[in-house]
Amino acid sequence: METNPFIWPFTIGLLFISCFLIIIVSIWISGLSHIDKSRIVHSIFTRKSLLAIRETFMESLLHRKIFRKNLVLGYMHMSLAFGWFLLIVVGHIQAWNYYRSLSVPAYKAIFFRYFVTEPATTLSEKTLAACVDLLLVFILSGVMLAYFKRLNSRVFGIKKTTKLKAGDRIALTALWLIFPLRFLAESVSAGIHHNGSIVSQPTGQILSSLLPVHSLEMPLWWAYSLALTLFFVSLPVSRYMHIPVEVVLIFLRNYGIRIKKRIDGYSRIQVYSCSRCGICLDSCQMTHAEIKDTQSVYVLKHIRNKNLTDEKLFNCLLCGRCQSDCPVGLSLNDLRITQRIESTKEYNSSYEYLKNGPVEVSPQTEVIYFAGCMTHLTPAIIKSMKEIFAVARVKYWFMDEDKTSCCGRPLMQVGQYEAAKKLIGHNQERILASKANKLVVSCPICFKVFNEDYALPGITVQHHSEYLLELMVNKRLPMNKMPLRVVYHDPCELGRGSGIYHQPRLLLDEYAEVIPVKNEKETAFCCGGSLANIKIQMNERNQIRDEALEEYLSYRPDVLATACPLCKKTFAKSNKLPVHDIAEIVYMAIQEKQNLQKTEYKKEMKMEFWK
Amino acid sequence: MKDFGFTMIKQRTIDYDQFDGRLLNEVLEMEPSFKVCLSCGGCTATCSAVDLVSFNVRRMNLLLRRGETVELESEIKKCMLCGKCMLVCPRGINIRNVIMLIKKSIPKYKTVTL
Ligand code: SF4
Ligand code: SF4
Numbered sequence: 001m002e003t004n005p006f007i008w009p010f011t012i013g014l015l016f017i018s019c020f021l022i023i024i025v026s027i028w029i030s031g032l033s034h035i036d037k038s039r040i041v042h043s044i045f046t047r048k049s050l051l052a053i054r055e056t057f058m059e060s061l062l063h064r065k066i067f068r069k070n071l072v073l074g075y076m077h078m079s080l081a082f083g084w085f086l087l088i089v090v091g092h093i094q095a096w097n098y099y100r101s102l103s104v105p106a107y108k109a110i111f112f113r114y115f116v117t118e119p120a121t122t123l124s125e126k127t128l129a130a131c132v133d134l135l136l137v138f139i140l141s142g143v144m145l146a147y148f149k150r151l152n153s154r155v156f157g158i159k160k161t162t163k164l165k166a167g168d169r170i171a172l173t174a175l176w177l178i179f180p181l182r183f184l185a186e187s188v189s190a191g192i193h194h195n196g197s198i199v200s201q202p203t204g205q206i207l208s209s210l211l212p213v214h215s216l217e218m219p220l221w222w223a224y225s226l227a228l229t230l231f232f233v234s235l236p237v238s239r240y241m242h243i244p245v246e247v248v249l250i251f252l253r254n255y256g257i258r259i260k261k262r263i264d265g266y267s268r269i270q271v272y273s274c275s276r277c278g279i280c281l282d283s284c285q286m287t288h289a290e291i292k293d294t295q296s297v298y299v300l301k302h303i304r305n306k307n308l309t310d311e312k313l314f315n316c317l318l319c320g321r322c323q324s325d326c327p328v329g330l331s332l333n334d335l336r337i338t339q340r341i342e343s344t345k346e347y348n349s350s351y352e353y354l355k356n357g358p359v360e361v362s363p364q365t366e367v368i369y370f371a372g373c374m375t376h377l378t379p380a381i382i383k384s385m386k387e388i389f390a391v392a393r394v395k396y397w398f399m400d401e402d403k404t405s406c407c408g409r410p411l412m413q414v415g416q417y418e419a420a421k422k423l424i425g426h427n428q429e430r431i432l433a434s435k436a437n438k439l440v441v442s443c444p445i446c447f448k449v450f451n452e453d454y455a456l457p458g459i460t461v462q463h464h465s466e467y468l469l470e471l472m473v474n475k476r477l478p479m480n481k482m483p484l485r486v487v488y489h490d491p492c493e494l495g496r497g498s499g500i501y502h503q504p505r506l507l508l509d510e511y512a513e514v515i516p517v518k519n520e521k522e523t524a525f526c527c528g529g530s531l532a533n534i535k536i537q538m539n540e541r542n543q544i545r546d547e548a549l550e551e552y553l554s555y556r557p558d559v560l561a562t563a564c565p566l567c568k569k570t571f572a573k574s575n576k577l578p579v580h581d582i583a584e585i586v587y588m589a590i591q592e593k594q595n596l597q598k599t600e601y602k603k604e605m606k607m608e609f610w611k
Numbered sequence: 612m613k614d615f616g617f618t619m620i621k622q623r624t625i626d627y628d629q630f631d632g633r634l635l636n637e638v639l640e641m642e643p644s645f646k647v648c649l650s651c652g653g654c655t656a657t658c659s660a661v662d663l664v665s666f667n668v669r670r671m672n673l674l675l676r677r678g679e680t681v682e683l684e685s686e687i688k689k690c691m692l693c694g695k696c697m698l699v700c701p702r703g704i705n706i707r708n709v710i711m712l713i714k715k716s717i718p719k720y721k722t723v724t725l
């Protein structure tokens with residue numbers, strides 16, 4: 001078989017990147033826990049692999065999620081990824097078809113038009129050649145958009161793009177050169193040998209009438225080969241590592257592997273899977289407070305470059321907005337928490353003062369009620385809950401009426417996992433000792449940790465919005481729809497954090513009129529009060545809050561409803577509209593009905609009297 | 612120190628000649644909001660840990676300013692980071708960050724008080 005020296009840079013580059021990827025992925029996978037490794041072994045020949053292949057196709061190649069976010073951006077990513085993929089596949093088929101053999105070396109496919117100088121004759125050859133031409137044009141349109149995006153990113157719905165490092169710059173330049181060079185090389189060859197197809201042939205003819213194509217052919221093929229090599233060699237130090245690593249991520253995720261409370265191979269894979277698309281920058285409300293360098297994309301980049309500071313790591317609300325928008329589906333919150341655990345593991349705390357005395361609870365107790373530290377700062381919520389318990393005749397034990405430790409979630413959010421475990425152990429023991437089988441929690445922050453990190457066998461944990469809905473459905477609460485226009489604010493820890501969007505709305509709908517707003521449920525705002533951010537200043541929190549309030553106010557609600565004491569407290573401080581917890585609204589409605597009944601009764605009594 | 616002939620209880624003495632302000636300066640630099648604490652005691656009054664143990668957030672400020680690192684360390688170990696103090700503070704001070712910063716840097720500066 002004929003060859004040419006320009007295939008060598010390409011072949012060596014391809015060999016290098018293949019070996020590099022095999023080695024690094026093996027290191028990451030060997031860093032997984034035993035359980036995770038056995039998960040891989042047991043899932044590999046199951047449906048999960050098929051699902052992973054499907055997901056790889058939809059996300060890594062078609063970029064469906066980016067399409068949903070923005071059409072032009074989606075097209076750009078798709079034309080590059082899917083186009084390139086098809087070009088490789090079709091190129092190989094073309095080579096197999098021509099040489100009538102499946103063992104054609106890769107370079108024969110990649111540099112096909114250089115090696116095969118005679119024009120396509122059979123129908124299959126002609127079709128394949130035309131496909132390759134069209135695919136090249138398709139990819140080039142994406143490359144054009146990419147040039148344009150660097151110049152003007154606003155067209156893509158992305159307000160900010162990320163800054164580039166040397167490795168990224170080299171890989172980016174290489175990527176931008178690969179396809180134009182290939183197109184030119186093919187066209188020039190077509191101009192000389194008349195072996196082109198629908199696009200390259202006319203281009204080749206034009207070029208040959210303008211330029212000395214014979215002396216350009218070799219330099220162009222060399223340049224194409226070198227651009228490919230440059231891309232392969234710079235891949236490990238550039239963000240384009242996400243292209244191969246994302247595929248690994250999709251497979252492992254489908255096998256059920258999740259982020260742990262420590263850094264392991266899987267968290268490394270997540271870090272390398274970030275494409276730096278910048279979508280998370282646009283989701284982040286901290287930009288409203290001019291905090292613009294601590295968002296997920298930067299944190300991931302700093303983790304990779306090993307220069308992450310605490311100032312950046314801890315300046316995040318863990319609101320989860322970026323996570324729900326991330327097209328790669330990275331577990332951004334958990335990743336950040338893992339990183340925080342790593343950075344604070346030397347810190348000391350000691351809660352020896354937490355003594356577990358006997359828990360005296362009557363055996364008829366139906367429900368354990370845990371208000372939470374934050375709820376103690378909003379006594380109206382506690383009062384409403386107590387009254388509702390009384391109306392529904394529920395026997396409950398108020399676990400943290402006085403003297404109870406924190407639930408542990410705030411410690412968890414700042415990475416103090418070991419410290420949190422001490423509080424969890426203490427509370428867990430008290431809950432289990434009470435022998436009740438339902439735990440009702442007023443604060444979504446507590447709710448999340450009770451749900452996810454406590455071992456409470458046989459105990460149902462409910463947020464009070466779920467519990468009140470249940471009481472209402474079981475007809476244990478009086479009904480009364482008030483003429484009140486309400487906007488419901490989804491608390492981060494309850495909504496995105498625990499997936500509870502519908503129960504509070506169903507409940508509220510029975511007692512007031514809920515107005516849907518633009519940013520709700522998965523895209524709901526954070527109130528800005530989050531305990532997860534220990535670096536943010538009060539005035540910055542206020543800016544974030546006001547920005548969210550502005551949208552809510554545009555719907556002219558009578559009341560802003562929420563289901564979290566911290567959200568309530570944060571919004572209430574603005575003094576722009578009344579803010580009530582969902583429990584307060586339910587209690588208001590019940591009270592209104594009771595008062596109405598009382599006056600009716602009095603009226604009746606009066607009538608009786610005068611009869 | 613000059614001896615004026617008074618009896619002094621050793622533990623109660625603060626020797627400002629040996630005052631070590633490194634931790635204080637670092638904390639104030641990283642969390643400047645702490646400079647405006649007016650010692651109103653709001654944080655202490657609401658603190659979740661106070662209900663359970665003798666613990667005083669406001670005293671943390673005092674210990675920090677006096678450079679009494681050993682006491683400071685054993686004091687802030689008790690904080691559960693629940694965040695109530697931050698919500699009641701009239702000056703909007705980021706108290707939890709102060710605590711985290713102290714936890715981070717205290718091993719570096721811990722001096723044994725004589
Ligand atoms: S974290 Fe996700 S959204 Fe943010 S840049 Fe990376 S891939 Fe894009
Ligand atoms: S979790 Fe929220 S605050 Fe943190 S980076 Fe993401 S969007 Fe921004």
Ligand code: SF4
Pocket residue numbers: 647648649650651652653654655668669699700701702703704706
């Ligand atoms: S509430 Fe704020 S101002 Fe008052 S003592 Fe505590 S930290 Fe200082």
Ligand code: SF4
Pocket residue numbers: 654657658659660661668689690691692693694695696697706707
């Ligand atoms: S965060 Fe610490 S100091 Fe502040 S109220 Fe909670 S336990 Fe007390």
